[in-house]
Structures are given as structure tokens and as C-alpha cells.
Amino acid sequence: MNESKNPSPGLGLGIAGLVLGIFSIPLGIMGCTFILALVLGILGITLSAVGYSQAKQADASTGLIIAALIISILGTSFALIRLTHSASRSVDIFDGWKNKLEKLEQKSNEYGNSFENAFEEGFKEEFDEDLELNLEDLENDLDQLEKELENAGDEIEKAFEDLPDEEKARRLGKATGKALREFVNELQDTVVEEKDEQ
Amino acid sequence: MSKKRMSNKLNVLFKDPYRTINIIFTGFILFIILYSAVFSPETNRYPIHSAHELFTGSSSISIGLSRGFSSILRLKFADAYNYNPFSLRIFIFFLLQLFLRLFFIFYCRKSIYSNIRYIVIPDSIISGVLFLIFFEPFWRELFSIILD
DSSP states (O other): OHHHHOSSTTHHHHHHHHHHHHHHHHHHHSSSOHHHHHHHHHHHHHHHHHHHHHHHHTTOOOHHHHHHHHHHHHHHHHHHHHHHHHHHHHHHHHHHHHHHHHHHHHHHHHHHHHHHHHHHHHHHHHHSSOHHHHHHHHHHHHHHHHHHHHHHHHHHHHHHHHSOHHHHHHHHHHHHHHHHHHHHHHHHHHHHHHHHHO | OHHHHHHHHHHHHTTSHHHHHHHHHHHHHHHHHHHHHHSOTTTOOOSOOOHHHHHHSSOOTTTTHHHHHHHHHTTOHHHHHHHOTTHHHHHHHHHHHHHHHHHHHHHHHHSOGGGHHHHHHHHHHHHHHHHHHHTHHHHHHHHHHHHO
């Protein structure tokens, strides 16, 4: 009963393997489809191998299955050759780009250093001062300005302490109104300028 | 009743492995023709992209084959040549294979099955030789890669 249902074990898998193997050969020799060929070839080898073991166990004929195995291996080999070729070329391209980037980095460093030196020299010639000294002066000026601002803040706080609450509120309201008016005016000017630009 | 008859017909059709393989190949070639008819070079929305181009950024020998097939189906042979100079010869190979598969499917139906070897062996030789001839530029390129 079982024999009549499956007269040649492994034959179905062998046919599937043969078809996949035959597909993988033209796809493998073409440059664009080698990944598809690789997948089909590996599937073909797997199915044929399983079919072969089934056929061997049942002592059935293995001619077609061996043909499927050979053709699948051929297709996979062609796809592998293409894959290796493309991969090696992509590595070459990658190395080329890497070298170019390294050279670019080196050049930019050289240009950066030469620019820095030239700028320092130019600054010295123009202002007869060292750039670093000048930067220190600028930092000192900024520190002084910060201290002055802090003092001014303290003075404002002191002035507010002596005033009654109503006066504080009145002055704050007046200052806020003035600031808001200035802000609105600036905003309007900006909008008008943008419109003019458009 | 009709279901049983249909199933019997299918059983007869797929009983022979050789005929099964021929039917699958016929389906595959018809699928390629349908694929080329559905997609067009103008819209260029082909779902299969070049793996070689993906890896290297450069074009390969088989680039433009799908667009070439589509152009051939639209009878724009000059366009097909421009997309890929080998597209016409590969398309002719598939057409020949389609005729061969259909011929062997119908020939097998009328033939005596004890002589199947006399059909399979010539078919394999003819198909193999046709494959070698029509895919010759691809073989040549593959061997140049191996020799490099």
C-alpha cells in the first residue's frame, strides 16, 4: 500500500533539486543575480542530498538525484565565483576610498596648521601683539564686565528693598510694559524687513 | 465527478518526472515573459536589482537585461540593444527553450514511456549546446574572472 503511494522515494526532492540547480546555473554566470543563484543552488544541494539519502535507504534509482546534486553544485560554484569577485572588488573600492580619506585628513591637518601659523604671524605683524596675550586681555575684560553686572544687580535689589510694595509693583509694571513695547516694535521691524526681502 | 477527472488528468500530467520538469521550466519562462511585460524601462520599477552593482557600485555584463527584455516585448529592439547588447540573444534562448519545453511536453504525451531516455538525452544535449552558445559572452567573462 505504501509502495504504491511512493514508488520512488527521494525522486520528488531530486526533481526539485534539479530544477533549482538548473535555475542557479544561468543566474550564477550572470553578474547581477548571483545572490539568487547562490540561494537556489544551496537549496538544490540540500534537497538533492536529502533525496539521495532517501533513495539510498529505499534502494531506489539515484541517477536523476545525482544529476541534480552535480548541477546544483555547479550553479553554486558559479555564484560563489561571482560573489568572491564582487566582494574583492568592493574591498578594493573601499580601500581606495579609505586611502583617499586618509590623504584628505592629512592634507586638511597640514592646511590647518599652516593657516594657524600664518594667522598668528599676521596678527603679530598687524597689531604688534601676541594673539595669546590679546586673548588673555579679552578674557580679563569679560570677567570685569561680569563683575560689574553682578554689582549693578545687587544695587537694583538694594534700591528695591527700601521701596514700599505698591511702588515696587508700579515700577515693575512700568518696566515690563516698556520692555514689551520694545519687543513688539522689534518684532514688527523684523516682519517688515522679512517682507521687504521677499 | 469533474473534480475526480481533473485530479486524474493532473496525476497523468505529473506522473513522469521529465514532463514535470518541462512544465516547471515552461512556467518559469512564461513568468520571465510576464515579468518583462508588466515592468517597463520607462517606469523602471523592477524589483530585482543588480547584486554586483550593490557590492561594487559599478555595472556588470548582465546589467539592463530586464529592461532589454521589456523593450524587446514592446518591439523596441534598438532600445533593448542599448540597455544590454546581449539581451536579444538571451531572449531568443528563452523563446527557443519555451518551444522545446512545449514540444517535449506534447511529444512525451504521445510517446511510449519505455523510450524516455531517447528523449531526455537529446534534449539535454541540445539545451546544453544552446546554453553554451547563447550565454557565450557570460561564460567568457566568468572564465576571465577565474583566470585573473
